[in-house]
Amino acid sequence: MKKIPVTTDDRPKEECGVFGISTPHGDGVAELSFFGLFALQHRGQEAAGIAVSDGSRVRLHKDEGLVSNIFTPEVLAPLSGYHAIGHTRYSTTGSNAHRNIQPFVIETMxxxxxxxxxxxxxxxxxxxxxxxxxxxxxTATSDTEVIALMLAAAGGRTWQERLERTLPAWKGAFSLVLLAADxxxxxxxxxxxRPLSVGRLPHGGWTVASETCALATLGCTDIDEVRPGEIVTLRGAEIDRIQALTPSGQPARCTFEFVYFSRPDSFWDGQNVxxxxxxxxxxxxxxxAIDADVVIPVPDSSIPAAIGYSAESGIPHNxxxxxxRYIGRTFIEPTQDMRExxxxxxxxxxxxxxxGKRVVMIDDSLVRGTTAGPLVKLVRDAGATEVHLRITCPPITHACHFGVDMGHDGDLMASRLSVEEMEAHIGADSLAFLSLDGMMRAVGQSEGYCNACFTGEYPIAVHEAQAKLSFEGAIA
Amino acid sequence: MKKIPVTTDDRPKEECGVFGISTPHGDGVAELSFFGLFALQHRGQEAAGIAVSDGSRVRLHKDEGLVSNIFTPEVLAPLSGYHAIGHTRYSTTGSNAHRNIQPFVIETMxxxxxxxxxxxxxxxxxxxxxxxxxxxxxTATSDTEVIALMLAAAGGRTWQERLERTLPAWKGAFSLVLLAADxxxxxxxxxxxRPLSVGRLPHGGWTVASETCALATLGCTDIDEVRPGEIVTLRGAEIDRIQALTPSGQPARCTFEFVYFSRPDSFWDGQNVxxxxxxxxxxxxxxxAIDADVVIPVPDSSIPAAIGYSAESGIPHNxxxxxxRYIGRTFIEPTQDMRExxxxxxxxxxxxxxxGKRVVMIDDSLVRGTTAGPLVKLVRDAGATEVHLRITCPPITHACHFGVDMGHDGDLMASRLSVEEMEAHIGADSLAFLSLDGMMRAVGQSEGYCNACFTGEYPIAVHEAQAKLSFEGAIA
Amino acid sequence: MKKIPVTTDDRPKEECGVFGISTPHGDGVAELSFFGLFALQHRGQEAAGIAVSDGSRVRLHKDEGLVSNIFTPEVLAPLSGYHAIGHTRYSTTGSNAHRNIQPFVIETMxxxxxxxxxxxxxxxxxxxxxxxxxxxxxTATSDTEVIALMLAAAGGRTWQERLERTLPAWKGAFSLVLLAADxxxxxxxxxxxRPLSVGRLPHGGWTVASETCALATLGCTDIDEVRPGEIVTLRGAEIDRIQALTPSGQPARCTFEFVYFSRPDSFWDGQNVxxxxxxxxxxxxxxxAIDADVVIPVPDSSIPAAIGYSAESGIPHNxxxxxxRYIGRTFIEPTQDMRExxxxxxxxxxxxxxxGKRVVMIDDSLVRGTTAGPLVKLVRDAGATEVHLRITCPPITHACHFGVDMGHDGDLMASRLSVEEMEAHIGADSLAFLSLDGMMRAVGQSEGYCNACFTGEYPIAVHEAQAKLSFEGAIA
Amino acid sequence: MKKIPVTTDDRPKEECGVFGISTPHGDGVAELSFFGLFALQHRGQEAAGIAVSDGSRVRLHKDEGLVSNIFTPEVLAPLSGYHAIGHTRYSTTGSNAHRNIQPFVIETMxxxxxxxxxxxxxxxxxxxxxxxxxxxxxTATSDTEVIALMLAAAGGRTWQERLERTLPAWKGAFSLVLLAADxxxxxxxxxxxRPLSVGRLPHGGWTVASETCALATLGCTDIDEVRPGEIVTLRGAEIDRIQALTPSGQPARCTFEFVYFSRPDSFWDGQNVxxxxxxxxxxxxxxxAIDADVVIPVPDSSIPAAIGYSAESGIPHNxxxxxxRYIGRTFIEPTQDMRExxxxxxxxxxxxxxxGKRVVMIDDSLVRGTTAGPLVKLVRDAGATEVHLRITCPPITHACHFGVDMGHDGDLMASRLSVEEMEAHIGADSLAFLSLDGMMRAVGQSEGYCNACFTGEYPIAVHEAQAKLSFEGAIA
Ligand SMILES: Nc1ncnc2c1ncn2[C@@H]1O[C@H](COP(=O)(O)OP(=O)(O)O)[C@@H](O)[C@H]1O
Ligand SMILES: Nc1ncnc2c1ncn2[C@@H]1O[C@H](COP(=O)(O)OP(=O)(O)O)[C@@H](O)[C@H]1O
Ligand SMILES: Nc1ncnc2c1ncn2[C@@H]1O[C@H](COP(=O)(O)OP(=O)(O)O)[C@@H](O)[C@H]1O
Ligand SMILES: Nc1ncnc2c1ncn2[C@@H]1O[C@H](COP(=O)(O)OP(=O)(O)O)[C@@H](O)[C@H]1O
Ligand code: SF4
Ligand code: SF4
Ligand code: SF4
Ligand code: SF4
Ligand SMILES: [Mg+2]
Ligand SMILES: [Mg+2]
Ligand SMILES: [Mg+2]
Ligand SMILES: [Mg+2]
Structure with a gap:
C-alpha cells in the first residue's frame, strides 16, 4: 500500500542541516553532535547521520527518521573520537533512500x-x-558524492589545498562540513x-553548524559566520581560517532563510531571525494597512510577524x-469526510x-497556494466578518535552484496567477504581499541577497541550473 | 543501557485521551478513530490503541508509540466495522508495558x-x-481491567443496566468509552x-472524545458534554442519553484542564480553553501588577495567558x-557540558x-519547580534587567488522585517552600501565583471544580485515595 | 499483501513445547529456560515466552518468532529469579496473535x-x-486462560489442592507447567x-520438559516421566510428587509422538524415539516387502525408519x-513456473x-497427501524405474482433538480414498501403510496408546470433543 | 551487551553464493532470484541482496538476515525488470556491515x-x-568495489571488452555475476x-548460479559449467560465451567444495557432490579400516560419507x-553449567x-578442532566402548586465501599438532585422515584442483595473498 501524506505539502522544503565539531579532549563528541543535530532538526526530518574520527579511523551511523529516534545510547556508544560531523536531511525518496543519507564517507589515498x-x-x-x-x-545520486570524489581526486598536499583547487569548479549553493582523520x-x-557559523565550545574545541541556534544550545561563545568563500579548519583547540575564494562580487544570501526556514532564535548576517x-x-x-479588529498568525512560522504587524498597526494580536503539533509524519489517507x-x-x-471580527491573517509565504483558501474559509466559518491575508514576502514566481525544494515553476501559484486572481481564488477579502523593498528593509540590507524565487534573477546563470533531475539516472 | 530522558520532566502528566464512534454506514470507522486520536495526542504520547466492532466481533490493534507511528494504512485496513473506540495514554512503565495499553478487551457472557x-x-x-x-x-495492573471485569460480572440485561448497577461502586475520576458488539x-x-463530549458526524453517526478539539477536527455538529453521571449510548444514527447517577452534590471538574492540559481550541463547561x-x-x-517592559510566555502552554496579561496590563507582549519542538522523545544522557x-x-x-528589558515571564504552573530557576537565569543571561515570574494558578501543594501524575506530595515544590522561599530558590526578582479566586474568576465559576491539588480539599475522602501504587502487586 | 506460505503445509502440527525449572540458587534460570526451549523448538516455531519468579513477583517476556530470535541477552537480563517456566508454540493466527502467546500470567488472590x-x-x-x-x-481465546481462571477461582489452600479439585473437570490432553510465586x-x-518428564539439574534443582531431549541438553540425571494424573512440584532442591487422579483405566499416549513429532533423541514410555x-x-x-534396489527416506523424519527398513530387508539404504534446510519460514508466492x-x-x-533403480521411498505419514505425488514424480524423473511408497503408520482417517492440528476430517486424504485410490492418485508403483498392529509392535506395547486418528476410537467421547473452533467467538 | 555466539564456530565459512537471471519476458525475475538465492542459502546466512534491471535502470534491495526474512512480497513487488542478480553472504562484521552487503551497484559512464x-x-x-x-x-572495504570501479574505468566499448582488459589484473578466486542495463x-x-554454472530456464531465458542445486530448483535444463576464464553473457533468450582468458595451465578448483561446502545435490566438474x-x-x-560395530556420521555434512564407509566396510551404518536444527543463530552466552x-x-x-558398541565416527574435516574432543566424549558417555574418528580429507594445515575463512594458519589444529597428538588431544581410540590421493581418487581427478589448505602449495604465489586484512583501513 502506498503511503500518502495526510496533507499535500504546501510548504517549501529545506534540504539539510550540517554540523561539525572538533575537540582536544574527545569527551562526548558524538553526544554533542546529537544535541547539535537535535537543534537543527527543523531543517530536515527524514534522515540523519553522524560520522566520528578518532584520529585515524572514521565510524559512521546514519539512518532514516528523526535524530532522536536514530541515535539511542547504544548507537552513540561506539562512536568515540575527537572530531565529528553530522547531517539531517529533508527527504530521501524511493529506493535511493539509504544510499543518499549523509554524511557520505569514502576512503581516499x-x-x-x-x-x-x-x-x-x-x-x-x-x-x-x-x-x-x-x-x-x-554509488549514490547526490551532488554530495560528486563533491567527495572530486576532492579525493584533486591535487594538493592537504585537504585545504585540494579544496582550494576544487572550489572554483562548483557553481551553486554549498555549506559543507568535511571530516578528515584529524x-x-x-x-x-x-x-x-546558505548559512553556516562557527563557535567556541565552553569546555574546549570548536563547532560549526548551519544555524546559530545549535551553537547556542551547546553554550558556544565567539560565534561567527563562516564567510562566503572561506575555508575554516577546526583541529582540537585550534581554528584556522583562510579566505579561499574571493567572495562573489554579487553575494547572494538566501532571503528565504529569514522569511521561513531558520529557527527564530538563530542569527544570520548579524540579524536575529x-x-x-x-x-x-x-x-x-x-x-x-487595513482597518481590522484582530491580527492572527498562521502558526508557527508567522507568530513573530503577527506581533510586528500588531505593534505597528495598533490592531490587537491574538x-x-x-x-x-504532531502533524507532519502521518500517512493515513483522509476519508472523503475529512478531505472535504x-x-x-x-x-x-x-x-x-x-x-464578529475583521481579521488580518499573516502567513509567511504562498507556494503552491493550496492551503490558503481552506484557511480563509476556516476563519470565516468561525465567524470572522472579513479575512485579509497578508504575506510577509513577495509572490514566489520562480523555482529555487539553490537547495530549496519549492517544486517546479509551474507548481507555484504566483507564476500562474496575478495577485487579484489569487485573491479571488483564495476567497480572501483582500490579499497583499510584502514588496521586495519592504522585505529587504526588514532584513536591513538592500544588496547581497538572493531573491531569485521572487524575481527570476538567478545569481548564477539559469542554463547552468537545469540539471538537477537528470541525476536520477541509471540507479533507481 | 537504561534510557534516561533528556530533561527531568517537570510537567504534570495526563494519563489518557479516549475516543468512540458509531456509524450507520461503517465507512472509515478506523480512519476516523485515527484522526480523532491524532487530535488527542497531547493527552498521552506513549501508547495508543483502536478496537473496532463489526456488529459481532471486536478487532483490536494497540502498541507503544505515537498514534501516527502505530497506525499505518496496513494496520488500519483490517479494522473494519461500524463502531470503534480508541485510547492514547501517557506512560506504560516497565515490563507491564504491553499489558496495560488500552483499549482493554474481554469476552463476556x-x-x-x-x-x-x-x-x-x-x-x-x-x-x-x-x-x-x-x-x-x-492479567493487567490497571483500574481499567477492574472496570471491565466488574461490568462483565454485573447483573442486568443490557450494558446500560450493568453500568447503572456498577457505577455506584466506583469512586474517583472516570471518563469511560466502552465498545460492545453493536x-x-x-x-x-x-x-x-475529566472532560468528555459527544458530537454528530457530518456524514451520519455519532462520536465521543475527551476533548472537543477532536470533534471539531472531524467536523462534528451538535457538540455537547457528556454530563457527570450520564450514560450516553451511540448506536449508528441513534443516540440515547440517561442520567444514571445523580451528579454529585459537589461536582468537581478538574480546573487543571483549563490551566494546562486541554488543547487551547477545546471547549469545556461552555468555555473555550x-x-x-x-x-x-x-x-x-x-x-x-508590576512595572515592566515586556511580557513573555514560557511556550507553548502560556502563550494565551501572556496575551491576556499584556492586554490587561498594557505591557507589550513578545x-x-x-x-x-522535537523535545520529549529524546533519551540521550546530556554530557556534563550540557547538564550545567x-x-x-x-x-x-x-x-x-x-x-535591557524588565521582563514579566508567564508560566502555567510550578510542579517540581526544577525548570523555573534555569529559565529565569536563561532570560537574565540574555540581558533582561529584571525577571518577574507569574504563574497562572495557585501553588500546587497536594498530589492529584484523579488521573494526573504530579508525583507524590513531597515532590511538589510548593508543598515544601513558601512563596518567598520559592522566589529566592528560583532567583526571580519577583514571583507571584494567581489566587484561587482569581483562577476561578477566569474560569467563570466559583463552584463545581476540583481544586484539590491547590487546597488539599479532595472531593473524595483521601483515605480512599491511597492505594494506587499497591497495584504493582504480583506481576512485575 | 497477504503472506502465503511457499508450500501448502501438508504436515501435522504440534501445538506446543512446555518447560519448567526450579533452583535453590537462582543462577541463570532464564538462560537455562532459554536452552530448554531451544531444544523443544521443533514442537512449535511461531512464538515463545518465559516467565520467571523471584519468590514474590513474576516477570514475563513473550513474543512471536523463534526462541533464538526472541531471547537476546538484553531480554533475558532482567528475568532474574529462582523459578521459571517457558513455552514454545506452533501458531498464533490473526489479530489474536499476541494475546494467545504463552505463558499466560494472572494475578490471583x-x-x-x-x-x-x-x-x-x-x-x-x-x-x-x-x-x-x-x-x-x-481476554484470550485459548483453553489456557480457562485453565488459569479455573485454578484462580478454585477452593483449596495450596495450588496443589486447587489443582486436585479442578483436574476432574478437564477432559482432554494437558501437559501443564505452572509457575507460582515460589x-x-x-x-x-x-x-x-502428551509427553512430560522431569530431571535433576547437575548443579542443583529440578526441571521439567515436554521431551527428554531438553533435559539431556541441560545435563539432567534421574530423568523420569511425569505420570498420567500426577502433580509434580519443584521447589528449589526439593521435588514432591502426588498421584492426584487415578490414571485413566484406558491410558492414551499419543502414538504419533513416536511416528512423527518427538525429536529422535527423546525417550518416552521407556522407549527411545x-x-x-x-x-x-x-x-x-x-x-x-518388495523387491527393490535402494531404500530412501523422505528427510528428515523418515531417516531412522529407512535405516530400519534397509536393515530388515537387506536392500541398501541411501x-x-x-x-x-531453510524451508518453513518463506512467504513468497511461487511463480507459475515454480508451482508447476x-x-x-x-x-x-x-x-x-x-x-535406473527400483526405489522404496519411506515417509512417516500421509495427511492431506498433497506432497506424496510430486515426490514420487521427482524420484521417477530422476531415473527411478519403480517407486514404492511405504508409510510408517496406518492411514490417518480421523482428525485429532488432543493437541495436534491435522485439519478437519475431510482434509485427510485417507478419509476419502481407499489405499488403491491413493496409490493411483499418487502415481506410485505401490503404496503400503504399516498396520496398526505393526506400529504397536514397533512401539513395543499393545495397550495404553491413543490411535484415534487411525481408528476413530477416541479415548474421550467425541461429542465432547467438538467445540474447539467456537472459541473464536467474540474477539477476532 | 555484546552478542556472543553460543558455540565458538569450529567450521570453515564460505563467503558467498551468487546468482543471475535474464529473461525475454520479465515474468517474476525477482521472485526467481529469490528462489535461486534460497537454494544457495547454505553458502552464506548473514546478508543478501537482489538487483534488478528493467533495461535502463537498476533497482536494488539488500539487507542483513536470511533470504526468506529479507525478501517479503512487499519488498519484491517493486523489483520488476528483465534481468537480475543476487547474492547471499557469510558475514558482515562491525559497522561496515551495511556497506559491504552485495550486490554492489554503481553508475558508470x-x-x-x-x-x-x-x-x-x-x-x-x-x-x-x-x-x-x-x-x-x-565507499566500502571489499574487493567487490575494487572490481566494480576497475570495470567502470576500463577502456572498451562493451562490458565484455572491459572485462577482457581487466581480468588479467585480478589474481585469485572470483566467480562473478554482473548486471548491466540490459x-x-x-x-x-x-x-x-569457485563453482559457477549456467542453465536454461523452462519458460525462456537463462540463469547462472554458484551451485547447480539452484538451477535444479528452478527447473533448468542444459546445465553447464561456466569455464575457468570464460565470460558468459545472458541477454533474454540469448546466451553468448567467450573464452576470455586461457584457463590457467594449472587449474585449481577448490576440493573443499566437494568435502564440505556444496549442497549434496549439486554437481561440479561433472560430479555429484x-x-x-x-x-x-x-x-x-x-x-x-578398523574393526567396529557401527558407523555414525557427524550430521549433516558427513551422512553421505558414512553411507559410503558402511557400504565399503560392511559395518552397519546408523x-x-x-x-x-536451529543451531547457528543463537547469541545467548551458555551458563557455567552448559559450558562444561x-x-x-x-x-x-x-x-x-x-x-556397548565400537563406533566409527565420520566427520568431514578438522579445522580448529574444538568440537571433536567433546563429540568423542559425548559418544563415549553414551556407552560406546571405542570411538574411532575418521576424517574425509587430509589434515588442514594452511589457511585458505581463495574465499574460505578458516582463520589464520595458527588457528588450525593440524598446523600445530601431529596426527598422534591430535588423537591424544581429542581422546579418540584412533584418529585417521583420508590421504590426499584418496581424496582425489574420490573426486575422480588427480589434477586441476587446489589443495593448498592441505599442502601449502598455493596455486597463486603466497606473497600476493597476504593483504586481506589491511583493507580495514580508514573506514571502521
Ligand atoms: N522550535 C521552534 N520554535 C518556533 N519556530 C520554529 C521552531 N523550529 C522551527 N521553527 C519555525 O517553524 C516554521 C515552520 O513551522 P510552521 O509554520 O509551524 O510549519 P509549516 O512548515 O507547516 O508552515 C519556520 O518558520 C521555522 O522558522
Ligand atoms: N496543538 C497545540 N497547539 C497549542 N498548544 C497545544 C497544542 N496541543 C497541546 N497544547 C498545549 O500545550 C501545552 C503543553 O505544552 P508546552 O507548554 O509546550 O509543554 P510543556 O508540557 O513542556 O509545558 C498545554 O497547555 C496544551 O494545552
Ligand atoms: N534436531 C532434529 N534432528 C533430527 N530430527 C529432528 C530434529 N528435530 C525434529 N526432528 C524430527 O523432524 C521431523 C520433522 O521434520 P521433517 O521431516 O524434516 O519435516 P516435515 O515436517 O516437513 O516432514 C520429526 O520427525 C521430528 O522428529
Ligand atoms: N539442504 C541440505 N541438505 C543436506 N545437506 C546440506 C544442505 N544444505 C547444506 N548442506 C550441507 O551441510 C553441511 C554443513 O552442515 P552441517 O554439517 O550440518 O553443519 P556444520 O557446518 O556445523 O558442520 C555441508 O556439508 C553442506 O554440504
Ligand atoms: S531562490 Fe534564492 S532566495 Fe529563493 S529560496 Fe532559493 S536561495 Fe533562497
Ligand atoms: S487535584 Fe483536582 S484540580 Fe488538581 S489536577 Fe487533580 S483533578 Fe485536577
Ligand atoms: S488422535 Fe491420538 S494418536 Fe492421533 S495425533 Fe491425536 S493424540 Fe496422537
Ligand atoms: S585452499 Fe584451496 S582447497 Fe583449500 S579451501 Fe581454499 S580454495 Fe579450497
Ligand atoms: Mg507556517
Ligand atoms: Mg509549558
Ligand atoms: Mg518429514
Ligand atoms: Mg558438519
Missing part, C-alpha cells in the same frame, strides 16, 4: 573523508558526467547562499488558529477570538 | 467488551481485592472530573524563548527581545 | 500464576461458557496424551532426496542414487 | 553496473591502492577456484548423534545406537 552538505551544486550533472568520463563509478573543515560557497520577522510584519503593516474539510487535520479555528 | 478509560478510580485497589477474592484472575457507550463519573487562559493572564495582571546549562536543550532565549 | 500448556481440553468451550456465566471476562508445578492429564522409528521401518519391511514443479523448492532428487 | 562476487582477489589491496592513487574514493554477465577466474562424498567414505574405509558440557547445545547422543 589521503585517508578517510566524510562529507555533509547543505545546498545544491547547479552544475553537478556536468561535473558528474566529467567524473564518469574519467572512469569513476558512482580535522573538521567547513566551507561556504562564494555567494554565501525573530527580529527580522517582526520587522517583516511591521513593513507589511505599513505597506498594506491566536486565531491552533495547529496540531481541507486543512482541519492540521488547524482548528478559535471561534472566541474570531467571531 | 454478554459478548465482547472493550474499555478505554481516562481518570483514576481511587478505590480500585479495594475493588481489585474484591475481584480476587471472588476468584477472578487479573454500540458505543460513554460514561462520566458523577463528579465530572484559550479564552480561559487569556483571562487567567488578565487576572494575574490585575492581582500581581516572544522571549524559543522551544525546540540546564534547560538549554529545550529553550533558547531571544536576546533581541530581552536585552 | 493467592498470588501470581503463570501457565504453560501443551494439549487440548476438549470440553474447554463448555468450561469457558461456565466461567462467562459466573461473570468472568476472558514453586513450579507440572501436571499431566490422566490419559497421558529413534529406536522406535527404526523398528517402524523394520515392521514395514516385514509387512510390505539418500535420494535433499531437503532445503511442485515440491522443487523443498526437495531436489539425487539422480546418481536413483537412476 | 556506460550505465549502471551491479556486481555480485564469490571468492577473494588476493592482490585486491594493491589494486585498491592503485585506484586510490588514481584519485578514486572508495544483460547479465558471468565470469570465472582462470583457475576456476553426494556421490563424491560417498566415495570419500569408501576411500576412508579402504585406507583406514545415526548416533542428533543435531539441533561442551557440544550439548548442538548435539545429543543416541544411547540406544551406541551403547
Amino acid at each position: 589521503h585517508g578517510p573523508l566524510a562529507v555533509a552538505h547543505n545546498g545544491n551544486i547547479v552544475n553537478a550533472s556536468a561535473l558528474r558526467e566529467e567524473l564518469l568520463h574519467r572512469g569513476f563509478g558512482l 580535522e573538521v573543515i567547513a566551507v561556504r560557497d562564494p555567494w554565501g547562499f 525573530h527580529h527580522v520577522r517582526q520587522r517583516l510584519g511591521r513593513e507589511l503593516a505599513i505597506e498594506s 491566536d486565531g488558529l491552533i495547529k496540531n 474539510r481541507g486543512v482541519a487535520l492540521k488547524f482548528n479555528a478559535l471561534r472566541e477570538n474570531l467571531e | 454478554h459478548g465482547p467488551l472493550a474499555v478505554a478509560h481516562n481518570g483514576n478510580i481511587v478505590n480500585a485497589s479495594a475493588l481489585r481485592e474484591e475481584l480476587l477474592h471472588r476468584g477472578f484472575g487479573l 454500540e458505543v457507550i460513554a460514561v462520566r463519573d458523577p463528579w465530572g472530573f 484559550h479564552h480561559v487562559r487569556q483571562r487567567l493572564g488578565r487576572e494575574l495582571a490585575i492581582e500581581s 516572544d522571549g524563548l524559543i522551544k525546540n 546549562r540546564g534547560v538549554a536543550l529545550k529553550f533558547n532565549a531571544l536576546r533581541e527581545n530581552l536585552e | 493467592h498470588g501470581p500464576l503463570a501457565v504453560a500448556h501443551n494439549g487440548n481440553i476438549v470440553n474447554a468451550s463448555a468450561l469457558r461458557e461456565e466461567l462467562l456465566h459466573r461473570g468472568f471476562g476472558l 514453586e513450579v508445578i507440572a501436571v499431566r492429564d490422566p490419559w497421558g496424551f 529413534h529406536h522406535v522409528r527404526q523398528r517402524l521401518g523394520r515392521e514395514l519391511a516385514i509387512e510390505s 539418500d535420494g532426496l535433499i531437503k532445503n 514443479r511442485g515440491v522443487a523448492l523443498k526437495f531436489n532428487a539425487l539422480r546418481e542414487n536413483l537412476e | 556506460h550505465g549502471p553496473l551491479a556486481v555480485a562476487h564469490n571468492g577473494n582477489i588476493v592482490n585486491a589491496s594493491a589494486l585498491r591502492e592503485e585506484l586510490l592513487h588514481r584519485g578514486f574514493g572508495l 544483460e547479465v554477465i558471468a565470469v570465472r577466474d582462470p583457475w576456476g577456484f 553426494h556421490h563424491v562424498r560417498q566415495r570419500l567414505g569408501r576411500e576412508l574405509a579402504i585406507e583406514s 545415526d548416533g548423534l542428533i543435531k539441533n 558440557r561442551g557440544v550439548a547445545l548442538k548435539f545429543n547422543a543416541l544411547r540406544e545406537n551406541l551403547e
